[in-house]
Amino acid sequence: MNATRAIDLEDADGLLAADRDGLLRAASSAGAQVRAIAAAVDEGALETLRSSDRARSVIWVAGRGSAESAGAMLAATLGGAASAPITVLSEAPPWVGPLDVLVVATDDPGDPAIVGAAATGVRRGARVVVAAPYEGPLRDSTAGRTAVLAPRLPVPDEFGLCRYLAAGLATLHAVDPRLSIDLAALADELDAEALRNSAARDLFTNPAKTIAARLSEHHVALAGDGAGMLALARHGSSTMLRVAHHVVAAAGLADAVVALRSTAGFGSGLDQAASSADALFHDEEFDGPLPERLRVLALTLTDDRTVTAARVAGLDDAYLVTAQDVPDAPQPSTGAGRAEQQLAVLAVRLEMAAVYLRLVRG
Template sequence: MLDDSLFDDPDRLTEADSRGLLRSAALAGAQVRAAAETVQEIGFDDLADGRPRSLVLISRPGLGPSACGVLAALAGPSCPVPVIVAESVPVWVGPLDVVFAHTPDPGDPTLAEGVATATRRGASMVLAAPADGPVAASGAGRAKVVPPRIPVPDELTFAHVFTVGLSVLVALGLLRCDTDQLADELDREAERAHPGQEPLMNPAKSLALRLADHEALLWGVDLTATAVAGHGSYALGVHAGLACDVASHAQATTRHALYRSVRDTGSDLFADPDEDGGATPRVFLISTRHDERSEADERTATRSLPGADLVAPGESARADAVLRAAVLALRFDLAAVYLGLAAGTLGGPGRQALAVH
């Protein structure tokens, strides 16, 4: 049961958010600045000593899959260096490879073993991980460790992990990004999503309301958007207990029965899940809308699914896929927290307020 009246009452929202998750999520810009400062102190310039044979992104449980997925998507299929996403360090890594990994668990035994192997074989190793513990120690002083400096829950550290991984791609000449601009964009998104902003003007509250009481089908209209949809699914599962389907729109069209069903029924904004026998499927088309190709893909998808809900960043930084992907990721984080507070899935005063509503 959703207490959507909570969204119109900033004081009740603050009371319900006993863990300060909204504030933590809003510190994404600060996380970017802190990570970029640490990277500058450590120095990533030597990662670009000759083009590496491969860039390996290690996807450990938690934010790893979504952060690595977005980074790989941004590098794109035309990247001159193979970008490989793996759950553990491959046995073949050597001195010609660069490895990036994230874990919130300083004692992750699988990653600790992989880091030790990679550094012993001469691979360049970058870790977005705590500075103390077996994982960091396994780098034997040769791994570049960038620990989080902003104290927020692990599930809200996407901006930190993303910035460290992005810094690796920038150092290798595979992407360009101004981290100051990235931080500023995330600050602006957090301001738009402030608890005091009414739902119509607050993109995170609005998205939370549209997601509520639906089976969310998060379908990306481009490669990067599909990866962001993966992060959205993670965030909604963590905070709101919402299970989501994630796919590219192109892949979704091949699931004929499901696609035909949502295309024919559309997305009724006023559908009553109690009358309909439970939550109804609703398509959310995720779009970064950062170039002509992605805009064309968006037009194709919206024509095919006119009743779908389009989730896209605003007009700022329009041509920059990195900034637009990061903004959407933050929007999903904030929307998931808002939805969790209103649905009582985060516990604390929010659950009590919901029980008496």
């Protein structure tokens, strides 16, 4: 049996040759997915949502995966600014009615919970948006009485979060035109992020490759503070498992800090791992191998970077990750400004890191 040749992250040709399933292209398509949603909106896909009557609520129904994460991010970032509260559920609530906007988001048009939610919304007179393939039972149950934002690009669900985000942003803007939503700017930012993470760029100027290198051969936790960042951490953890077949924990920042301090000797558990000083003078020939240390990637918004940095100060195995982080780039990125844009940028970065981690493992 021939051994699988390991591929280095700096080997652009090797990475591209190993990408037989087109994962890099799929992970780089976030900008195109957002533009497809914008094109559908320009064609009038959401005209039925526009009304002089103010919506009582926006209900986001998603069963699992990227759609659920996108709903949590939308609620966390825009819940306080939108004129109607945003609720994320796994099925249609019993109180849904004509004053509500119901968004069903999934990659499976045969999901019974999603089909049932859409049918309930239509039957009770709610304004229903389908952010899913409009076919099969989902189409049959709604009989054309919905606004449809079906995917126009065939992309695996693990790379579809930005499409769901764009569908949610477009829906919120249709319901509340006062919200400042610019899908074209979001698409441009995601394209720029994909370019920064392209295989041809070396490790020290490629944020996704940098994350992949930090994840490799370590126990790693993605940590976030707040609902939006926690949703991003869960999405990153899920993507790492589904794409790279690599187990990465998702946790709140407070929990991750406690774990790091205990393993670094600042709290309980001093006997469970070596401190930084111990590691410096450790000799494997005499002392045996060091216990594997926990490494934490702290995901944070640009405005929260200073606070997050203070919380992980003194912890050698904690790394901050923000949308503006472009290591040693000749022209540093200006970064995405709005919170939902930063979350989308970081989602693309984590997705591409998962692809690189899979490719280098063969």
